[in-house]
Amino acid sequence: MSDHSSSQDFSLSHARSTPDTSILAIAVTFLSGALTDRIGRRPLYIAACTAAILFAFPMYLLTNSAQPALVATVFILGIGLIHASLTGTQGSLLTEQFRTATRTSGASLGYQIAAAIGGFAPLLAAALVGAFGWRTSETRLLRGYPPSIPSFRNSWRSTGVSASA
Known part of the structure; x- marks a missing residue:
């Protein structure tokens, strides 16, 4: 073909x-x-x-x-x-x-800032593929995400959101 x-x-x-x-x-x-x-x-x-x-x-x-x-x-x-x-x-x-x-401003501001920062992920992924090749790029990209997990967990605790909410 x-x-x-x-x-x-x-x-x-x-x-x-x-x-x-x-x-x-x-x-x-x-x-x-x-x-x-x-x-x-x-x-x-x-x-x-x-x-x-x-x-x-x-x-x-x-x-x-x-x-x-x-x-x-x-x-x-x-x-x-x-x-x-x-x-x-x-x-x-x-x-x-x-x-x-503060509901509308708080939800919108957090969502828009996350979108602006996360918007660079495809550019970063393409740069990693170009620099290191396809096989190891996903591993290198995902290594950057675990540090964000504690902050995500802490945000659940600080907002008082219940487990069923």
């Missing part, structure tokens, strides 16, 4: 999976939002974060295969299920961490 036909197959596969993934993500967002009212925000958010962490290594390996079906699967799992689960939970979870008078 030539490079051109392989590239074309990938484009067609991705084009078909994008709307399907978007529809799935909408459904999962609403379902996870409703599920937080039944089992609590914290357990669902922690489960989705754990899924994102565990999916990181397989994601790199599946994407690196350059097989259109596997790349589409990564997209569907990552965006359609994991990210949508986080999105469905964040609306209520973030606003409940602030008093009513």
Whole structure:
């Protein structure tokens, strides 16, 4: 198979999976939002974060295969299920961490600062791949995340969010 036909197959596969993934993500967002009212925000958010962490290594390996079906699967799992689960939970979870008078500003400010800082992750990942190659880059990138775990844990304690909230 030539490079051109392989590239074309990938484009067609991705084009078909994008709307399907978007529809799935909408459904999962609403379902996870409703599920937080039944089992609590914290357990669902922690489960989705754990899924994102565990999916990181397989994601790199599946994407690196350059097989259109596997790349589409990564997209569907990552965006359609994991990210949508986080999105469905964040609306209520973030606003409940602030008093009513500061709720909108507090949730928005924290979310926007995190997005601005986290927005450099793809640039950092690309730089690591360029410098160290594909095989070790994901390990080097993920080594930077564990120091943030204690601050995340402490933020739960300091806000007084209960385990079922």
